[in-house]
Amino acid sequence: MSEATKTRRLRFEIFRYNPQDPASKPHVEHFELDETPYMSLFLALNQIREHDDPSLQFDFACRSAVCGSCGMMVNGRPALACRTQTSDLPTVIRLYPLPVFKLIGDLSVDTGSWFRALAEHVEGWVHERALFDENAPEERMNDDVAQAIYAADRCIECGCCIAACGVANVNGDFAGPAGLNRVARFMLDPRDRREDADWFDIVANEDGVFGCLGMMACHDVCPKELPLLEVYGFLRRKMLAAGLGVGTAARSG
Ligand code: SF4
Ligand code: FES
Numbered sequence: 146m147s148e149a150t151k152t153r154r155l156r157f158e159i160f161r162y163n164p165q166d167p168a169s170k171p172h173v174e175h176f177e178l179d180e181t182p183y184m185s186l187f188l189a190l191n192q193i194r195e196h197d198d199p200s201l202q203f204d205f206a207c208r209s210a211v212c213g214s215c216g217m218m219v220n221g222r223p224a225l226a227c228r229t230q231t232s233d234l235p236t237v238i239r240l241y242p243l244p245v246f247k248l249i250g251d252l253s254v255d256t257g258s259w260f261r262a263l264a265e266h267v268e269g270w271v272h273e274r275a276l277f278d279e280n281a282p283e284e285r286m287n288d289d290v291a292q293a294i295y296a297a298d299r300c301i302e303c304g305c306c307i308a309a310c311g312v313a314n315v316n317g318d319f320a321g322p323a324g325l326n327r328v329a330r331f332m333l334d335p336r337d338r339r340e341d342a343d344w345f346d347i348v349a350n351e352d353g354v355f356g357c358l359g360m361m362a363c364h365d366v367c368p369k370e371l372p373l374l375e376v377y378g379f380l381r382r383k384m385l386a387a388g389l390g391v392g393t394a395a396r397s398g
Pocket of ligand 2: 204205206207208209210211212213214215216225226227228
């Protein structure tokens with residue numbers, strides 16, 4: 146077998162801790178396996194669970210970057226395990242749970258509660274301008290606005306951007322990139338009756354868009370490549386205009 150096709154032996158260093166078990170202490174365990182072609186971290190972790198330790202906790206549902214449940218720290222960087230190929234990593238692979246979120250156990254964290262609290266805080270649903278009338282003609286939406294809303298809705302709430310964010314790591318009240326993306330989505334929506342000024346108390350402070358220090362790690366790690374840099378720019382312009390009492394009716398960036 147040539148050097149180029151030689152099977153790599155992968156060494157996994159995996160964080161282990163079960164907060165439900167008083168006897169459990171945070172530590173790292175090592176596992177080894179032979180890399181196979183097109184091996185994702187999802188496959189590798191399943192192999193470890195099947196052959197080495199059935200108690201290893203991690204989350205997966207869709208295996209195709211859609212459900213957002215498999216975010217974890219991969220060699221120090223937040224990533225979706227289902228779409229990370231081991232061939233893109235060195236032979237030593239260090240896996241830790243995403244910070245910021247409540248640890249369920251090992252590599253599994255509770256992103257759901259975080260995103261639910263965020264949605265309740267920003268009231269992340271359409272506040273209708275008028276009651277729904279099933280007999281009224283369908284209202285047209287501007288194509289560009291519809292595309293912008295669609296783009297924001299591509300967030301899968303994986304939490305990678307929150308884990309990568311230095312501010313979210315030290316300020317538990319910071320809405321974070323995904324939270325501010327959610328706000329922008331409803332600010333753009335012409336069906337929502339909230340004007341820019343109505344968002345001011347939620348967004349125009351240190352727990353909102355002005356808490357961002359501009360490191361933009363969120364933009365680098367988002368697996369859906371959401372334009373988070375542009376989202377921050379959009380919200381800053383909107384909040385500055387709302388603070389000055391101008392342009393509150395305008396909805397486009
Ligand atoms: Fe994940 Fe990107 Fe949504 Fe953040 S903005 S939660 S990184 S999909
Ligand atoms: Fe659904 Fe990875 S398993 S995003």
